[in-house]
Amino acid sequence: MLSYVSGTLVDVEMNMIIIDNHGIGYGISSSMNTIDQLPTMGSEVKIFTKLVPKEDSLTLYGFIDKEELKMFELLLTVSGIGPKGALAILSSMTVSDIRFAVAGGDSKAFSKVPGVGKKTAERAIIDLKDKVDIVDAFESKLNSGAAKSVSNTASVKEEVLEALVSLGYSPSNAAKALDKMTITESTSTEQLLSDTLKQMSFL
Numbered sequence: 001m002l003s004y005v006s007g008t009l010v011d012v013e014m015n016m017i018i019i020d021n022h023g024i025g026y027g028i029s030s031s032m033n034t035i036d037q038l039p040t041m042g043s044e045v046k047i048f049t050k051l052v053p054k055e056d057s058l059t060l061y062g063f064i065d066k067e068e069l070k071m072f073e074l075l076l077t078v079s080g081i082g083p084k085g086a087l088a089i090l091s092s093m094t095v096s097d098i099r100f101a102v103a104g105g106d107s108k109a110f111s112k113v114p115g116v117g118k119k120t121a122e123r124a125i126i127d128l129k130d131k132v133d134i135v136d137a138f139e140s141k142l143n144s145g146a147a148k149s150v151s152n153t154a155s156v157k158e159e160v161l162e163a164l165v166s167l168g169y170s171p172s173n174a175a176k177a178l179d180k181m182t183i184t185e186s187t188s189t190e191q192l193l194s195d196t197l198k199q200m201s202f203l
Contacts, residue, residue, distance in 0.1 A: 005062065006046040009038060015087060017062065019045060028062035029083070031072075031090035037064045052076075052083050059083065063090075071095045071132075078127040080120040089113050096179065102128045104171020156183075160193045169200060 005028065007021035012035060017028045028047055039045055047062035048069045061083060063069045068090060075086035075098075089098065092113045101109035102125055110121035157178055164174035177199040181192060 002049045002051050002060065004046055004048045005060075006044070009041055009043055009045045011041070012038065015091070017047060019047065026060065028060050029087065030062050031068065031087050032092075033090055033094060034062070034064040034068060061087070067095050071098060074128060074131055075124070077131075078120070078124045080123055081116075085115060085120070088115050097176075098128075099132045100172045100175040100179070101125070102132050104165075104175055105129075106170060106172035109172055156187065156189050156192060159189045160196055163189075163193055164196065164200070173200070 005019050005021060005026045007019040007026070009017070010020045010025065011018035015029055015032070015035070017030050017035065017038070019026045019028065028049060030047070034047070047064065048066050049060055049062040050069060050073060052059050052061060061072060063072060072086050072090060075081050075089055076083065081089070089110065093101070093109065097109065100106070105125055107118070107121040107125050110116050110124050111118050113121075116124075161171070161174055161178060164177075165171050169177075174196070177196050178192075180199055181195055183192060
């Protein structure tokens with residue numbers, strides 16, 4: 001099993017990354033999110049991969065980080081979504097976007113992806129509901145260092161999210177606004193709610 005491929009980035013063709021590893025060129029199908037994060041041609045790169053076999057082919061799929069690979073694998077568990085559909089979703093939505101949409105039951109976020117119909121979008125919400133949640137999105141940001149110096153209990157975020165939804169905001173928009181907030185250990189639920197409401201006014 002190929003867990004990852006590392007080597008020199010030699011070419012990018014549509015949704016295909018070409019990596020040279022000791023004279024062997026690996027063609028790896030990938031998402032636009034990963035392709036947009038690639039270094040310049042000739043640079044060393046490491047791509048986390050999954051080999052997907054079919055009756056008449058073997059296709060290698062790869063991503064810039066393990067989080068996107070994990071989401072790709074989760075999307076493959078959704079009825080009606082194959083590798084190409086999963087790539088299309090990951091090319092249109094970030095991993096956090098997907099988690100926010102699932103946690104908020106926002107099937108419309110999926111149906112905006114080319115090739116993903118209403119029924120498949122609704123099935124994605126149902127099939128992924130118990131596999132991803134809003135806390136994962138925040139924790140992912142924290143662990144990757146992409147968040148603004150934040151460290152607070154998930155319960156505060158969840159309380160504010162519930163309050164925003166009760167006020168009529170869509171779960172996905174509320175989650176995205178929350179994600180932009182700067183949170184410290186001393187941030188209270190009331191303060192975070194007030195700051196997030198201000199953020200919501202600009203969405």
